Amino acid sequence: MKFLSEYRDGDLAKKLLDEITSVVTKPWSIMEVCGGQTHSLVKHGILDLLPSEVNMIHGPGCPVCVTPMHLIDKAIYLAEEKGAILCSYGDMLRVPGAQKSLLDSKALGADIRILYSPLEAVEIAKSNPDKEVVFFAVGFETTAPANALSVLQAAESGVNNYSILTSHVLVPPAIEAVMDDEECNIDGFLAAGHVCTIMGISEYGPIVDKYNIPIVVTGFEPIDLLQGILMVVKQLEQGSSELENQYSRVVRTEGNLKAMEMIQNVFEVQDRVWRGIGNIPESGYEINAQYAAYDANLKFKVDIPDSPENEECIAGQVLKGIKKPKDCPQFGKKCKPEFPLGAPMVSSEGACAAYYHFSQAAQALS
Amino acid sequence: MQLSCPMPKLDFDKITLGHGGGGTLSNKLLEKTVFELLGNDLLDKHHDGAIFDWEGKTAFTTDSFVISPLFFPGGNIGELAVNGTVNDLAMCGAKPKYLSLSFIIEEGLLVEEFWKIVVSIKEATEAAGVKIITGDTKVVEHGKGDKIFINTTGIGKILPNADININRVEEADVIIVSDVVASHGIAIMSVRKGLEFESDILSDTRPLHTAVESLITQFGKDIHLLKDPTRGGLASVLNEIARDSSRGIYLEEQKIPIDDQVKAACEILGLDPLYVANEGIFITVVKESISEEVVQHLRKQPHCTNASIIGQVVNDHPKQVVIKSGIGGKRIVNMLVGQQLPRIC
Numbered sequence: 001m002k003f004l005s006e007y008r009d010g011d012l013a014k015k016l017l018d019e020i021t022s023v024v025t026k027p028w029s030i031m032e033v034c035g036g037q038t039h040s041l042v043k044h045g046i047l048d049l050l051p052s053e054v055n056m057i058h059g060p061g062c063p064v065c066v067t068p069m070h071l072i073d074k075a076i077y078l079a080e081e082k083g084a085i086l087c088s089y090g091d092m093l094r095v096p097g098a099q100k101s102l103l104d105s106k107a108l109g110a111d112i113r114i115l116y117s118p119l120e121a122v123e124i125a126k127s128n129p130d131k132e133v134v135f136f137a138v139g140f141e142t143t144a145p146a147n148a149l150s151v152l153q154a155a156e157s158g159v160n161n162y163s164i165l166t167s168h169v170l171v172p173p174a175i176e177a178v179m180d181d182e183e184c185n186i187d188g189f190l191a192a193g194h195v196c197t198i199m200g201i202s203e204y205g206p207i208v209d210k211y212n213i214p215i216v217v218t219g220f221e222p223i224d225l226l227q228g229i230l231m232v233v234k235q236l237e238q239g240s241s242e243l244e245n246q247y248s249r250v251v252r253t254e255g256n257l258k259a260m261e262m263i264q265n266v267f268e269v270q271d272r273v274w275r276g277i278g279n280i281p282e283s284g285y286e287i288n289a290q291y292a293a294y295d296a297n298l299k300f301k302v303d304i305p306d307s308p309e310n311e312e313c314i315a316g317q318v319l320k321g322i323k324k325p326k327d328c329p330q331f332g333k334k335c336k337p338e339f340p341l342g343a344p345m346v347s348s349e350g351a352c353a354a355y356y357h358f359s360q361a362a363q364a365l366s
Numbered sequence: 367m368q369l370s371c372p373m374p375k376l377d378f379d380k381i382t383l384g385h386g387g388g389g390t391l392s393n394k395l396l397e398k399t400v401f402e403l404l405g406n407d408l409l410d411k412h413h414d415g416a417i418f419d420w421e422g423k424t425a426f427t428t429d430s431f432v433i434s435p436l437f438f439p440g441g442n443i444g445e446l447a448v449n450g451t452v453n454d455l456a457m458c459g460a461k462p463k464y465l466s467l468s469f470i471i472e473e474g475l476l477v478e479e480f481w482k483i484v485v486s487i488k489e490a491t492e493a494a495g496v497k498i499i500t501g502d503t504k505v506v507e508h509g510k511g512d513k514i515f516i517n518t519t520g521i522g523k524i525l526p527n528a529d530i531n532i533n534r535v536e537e538a539d540v541i542i543v544s545d546v547v548a549s550h551g552i553a554i555m556s557v558r559k560g561l562e563f564e565s566d567i568l569s570d571t572r573p574l575h576t577a578v579e580s581l582i583t584q585f586g587k588d589i590h591l592l593k594d595p596t597r598g599g600l601a602s603v604l605n606e607i608a609r610d611s612s613r614g615i616y617l618e619e620q621k622i623p624i625d626d627q628v629k630a631a632c633e634i635l636g637l638d639p640l641y642v643a644n645e646g647i648f649i650t651v652v653k654e655s656i657s658e659e660v661v662q663h664l665r666k667q668p669h670c671t672n673a674s675i676i677g678q679v680v681n682d683h684p685k686q687v688v689i690k691s692g693i694g695g696k697r698i699v700n701m702l703v704g705q706q707l708p709r710i711c
Contacts, residue, residue, distance in 0.1 A: 004633065008691075008692045008693060009692075009693070010692055010693050010694055013693035013694065014693075014694065042697060043638075043691070043697060044691040044692070044693055044695045044697075045690070045691045045693075045694070045695020045696045045697045046693070046695050047695075048695060048696065049693075049694065049695050090636075094704065103704070116635070222691075222692075222693045222695075223693075337700075337703045338703050338704070357697060357698050357700060
């Protein structure tokens with residue numbers, strides 16, 4: 001398939017791996033921020049092809065993993081108690097809330113629908129005028145423009161029974177939170193290519209300067225990832241810290257101006273609680289005052305307290321890259337993809353689920 | 367289809383609870399549809415069950431079909447219900463012979479839709495050379511079903527020389543898939559409400575008994591196992607084989623045949639084609655020495671044009687399926703946990 005197969009080319013991958021091996025002289029810890037990159041590293045078996053000096057640390061960029069539990073509980077409440085049609089991206093459905101997941105709630109009869117786009121939710125709202133339709137707007141900067149557009153479209157066409165339950169998080173503050181943690185041992189970052197497609201790369205310059213670390217904006221295919229890793233390793237070996245763009249075929253320096261304008265029209269930056277990590281200042285989007293009528297949090301004023309996480313789950317430390325999933329005593333024991341204690345074991349982008357599959361492979365192939 | 371089988375005139379256009387009551391209404395509906403289209407010497411007796419002579423080694427299987435939507439690109443629930451059971455018999459190394467057919471209909475189903483389904487059942491039974499010899503029809507209240515559920519049970523005679531058994535899976539056996547993967551699941555997805563997208567992708571629902579029969583006639587006991595990777599896709603069936611044979615399976619991702627459009631749809635939807643459902647392909651595990659010959663032979667059989675060797679049975683990593691990716695990395699392919707959910711980004 002054009003534009004895809006060339007980024008999965010075995011010979012090219014081998015060349016890049018050889019180059020990484022020849023350049024690296026000492027151990028480095030590199031965090032890939034985005035869960036999509038984690039997924040790709042595992043899916044293509046890249047982790048066990050890298051030289052042992054390169055230690056990939058999986059970052060907090062798994063949107064479903066960092067969505068606070070009380071929001072999942074709220075989504076369930078809206079579907080079950082308010083009779084709303086609750087629309088969501090697929091991988092949010094299995095994440096455990098305090099009592100149950102959206103998938104459990106669906107099984108009990110709640111009207112919970114998997115969609116690929118919030119614009120479909122607006123259509124559902126149009127054809128169900130007697131029902132409230134809520135889209136669970138989860139994600140990083142990548143999904144924000146579509147969610148903003150759904151609000152703009154609803155407003156334009158006078159659809160009043162549509163709202164979004166926002167859990168939008170932002171990458172740059174998360175990188176700072178990771179770096180500010182005293183236990184942090186990250187030497188360089190692969191920034192999330194798709195986030196930068198929307199936002200551009202300028203936000204990362206100050207982080208590079210502040211922490212003196214290399215950041216390479218990187219794509220998601222095996223060749224992208226290997227190239228990104230090589231670029232970081234080269235910088236580290238040379239002792240430099242620069243902002244580089246590996247994913248220049250997609251990411252423009254200034255980002256997607258139209259998408260950013262939509263985000264600015266509908267959202268404003270606020271503090272946000274990340275599941276497992278806690279509050280990060282100015283790290284999320286909430287709907288602004290102009291479009292408050294489309295904010296499910298304001299429309300349905302229910303106070304659902306945040307329930308305590310399972311005490312045995314170390315998701316927070318895993319999300320910050322301080323601990324590896326295998327450091328968790330319950331990893332692969334009480335906590336498995338079919339019985340997750342925490343969110344990172346659920347999504348295919350979660351570090352624990354990724355490690356669960358990877359460590360099995362390592363064991364099987366040893 | 368409509369020309370050769372014009373819909374009979376009935377004085378109702380929707381199926382109601384009364385049509386499942388067993389009385390006049392039931393008779394009216396079934397006589398003009400099921401019995402008219404599917405009639406044969408055994409079914410025509412209208413008895414409580416079918417009575418027939420039978421001897422020899424036998425395969426017996428059942429399956430229920432609850433698909434939504436009922437009509438999808440490349441087929442409908444009717445032919446799916448026939449092909450599914452025909453293929454399950456074929457996977458036992460059997461020649462399918464008789465099927466039972468049970469409907470659970472939700473009140474309100476259009477007679478026209480029911481007619482189309484029964485017509486396609488007729489066509490599928492003819493293509494598979496099987497007869498429907500007994501059946502049942504129930505109607506449930508609106509909201510208690512999803513338009514129509516179909517159960518079929520099938521019986522067939524094991525082909526001479528067939529010896530299909532999980533215990534026969536041995537180290538170095540070669541794993542062959544009969545055609546491109548993941549078409550059915552993606553075709554269904556393309557028309558499922560809320561997830562619609564435009565494509566030419568068709569479901570692969572079709573009978574596989576002819577290909578299987580010719581395979582067994584040609585290669586006999588060197589065919590060690592046959593399985594059709596329906597729900598849960600290739601990954602789940604291969605995991606079952608690994609688990610039940612206590613051996614490892616080693617796959618090469620690049621060798622798995624997949625249609626370009628299906629591959630693109632999987633990329634866009636965030637689905638792994640290894641876990642996407644199929645209805646018209648099978649996996650066979652064969653003796654290593656005949657594997658190339660099997661592929662060449664299969665490619666000449668109906669619905670097996672893209673038959674390919676995809677992997678091998680190994681003694682390493684018992685009970686696990688390992689896949690080598692296009693760039694040479696390896697990963698474990700697990701059984702599907704629950705249903706496959708599309709990812710956010």
